[in-house]
Amino acid sequence: MERLRYIFEDALTNIRRSGWGGLASIGTIAVSFIIVGIFLIITGNLGALVSEWREQFQVTIFLEDGITAEQLTLLKKRIQSERAVKGMTYTSKAEALQQFKRELQGKESLLEGLGENPIPASLQLRIHEGYQTPESLKQLTGSLSRVEGVEDVMYGQEWVDRLSAVIRLLRLLGLSVGLALGMASLLIVSNTIRLTVYSRSEEIEIMRLVGASRIHIRAPFLLEGMIQGIMGAGLALLLLFAAYRATLWQLQVTPGQIFGIGVGSFLAPHWATLMLLAGAGVGAFGSLISVGRFLRA
């Protein structure tokens, strides 16, 4: 117990004594984590945006005017048997016309003289996210367009292709940038901590001389690194949050209104927690590397 208390006290005293060197470590960690945090916020929001889009994504099947009730039932059954389909809604000719009129608002006169309702009835299919790939959509629409009573099948083909490419790119980019930034911050942090360890080489030497065990020499540095890491990550989160609120205020919007469709949020709590943990990890690992190198020398 006594030892544990000493290790804690020593770590705190060391942080206090380390002065500018310690602040430099915390600052470096904070800067690295701000960059990582910005990236996380951007990808997080883009991810939310994309899943919002995917949620709304649908395939529309236009029906022939002369479709019989049996043909419609058969078609619905056929669609329900498709694994890709999450759900469907039927829009009759009359409903479709109503909808169209609503959209024209005030220019209904354009429709005058058409006489017969020209708008076809349709089925809107919502598609499971896993099947929103160009290949499976082509397969689905290809087979459905051959069913009797189907006039045409439409979906944003080009759009799906592009979105898929963008998502792939985003994932790859997120992975590589995150990895590179993680490595870079670990290097910088371990270097900064090594400077502090170096400045305390005398203390380490004396500790060895008077018979301190290896664990006892390392533990306070390890703890110090962890505390500095958490402080750095915490500072980064604080600054990011302040910047986030300031940006929202500048844009005169409330959270969730950016892009108009319910995204534009700060880091999710689990990401924030993960960043603090990563800060502790980076700090601990950084000081472990530095002290290890020094003890071997």
Next chain:
Amino acid sequence: MIQFFHVYKTFAKDVEALVDINLQVEKGEFVFLVGPSGAGKTTLLRLLFGDELPTSGQILVNGRNVAKLPGRALPSLRRSIGVIFQDFKLLKDRSISDNLALVYRVLGIPSATGKRKVATVLKMVGLSHKAQMMPYKLSGGEQQRVAIARALMSDPLLLLADEPTGDLDSDLAADVMRLLGEINTKGTTIIVATHDMDQMRDCGRRTILIKGGRIVEDRP
């Protein structure tokens, strides 16, 4: 207490620091290790507290074979040995008593016991009144006495001093030597390495002369 059997120490590129050292020091002895700079005195001391390993030969310290000691057993060996240096090695960023406190904290001794120990060793070296001062406010002789006090914190059986008076004028040097003599009378074995031949003259202590890594004279 200490036994060297055919100890050789060779550094990289065939630099022979110590050649066939055979030596025995009894418990409670006070020994001067004398020789010019580079003779191998410091290497010999460092072998004793396991800071260097011999290239060949055996070294027994207090019944333990230092040459074959596993790394995790080193701390317990060092707790039984006090070491002091010419440059004192005091930490400049903390007071005298905090410098001494480092030892009991590192050894995990409860703070009440540790504080009592600090008071005891400071009294022994005559610096009780300067406990709260920073090292740089003390004279060289006083700083060396603090270093000695620190070495005494763990009640060592063996005290090693590497040029303990090298930076001090002759009055202060005599002070430090007197203090080491006092500590010796309480039973602590002491080995002092020095290049200063004059210091040893007429002191009536055992003197081992070392040159070029070899013991050339052992005068009781």
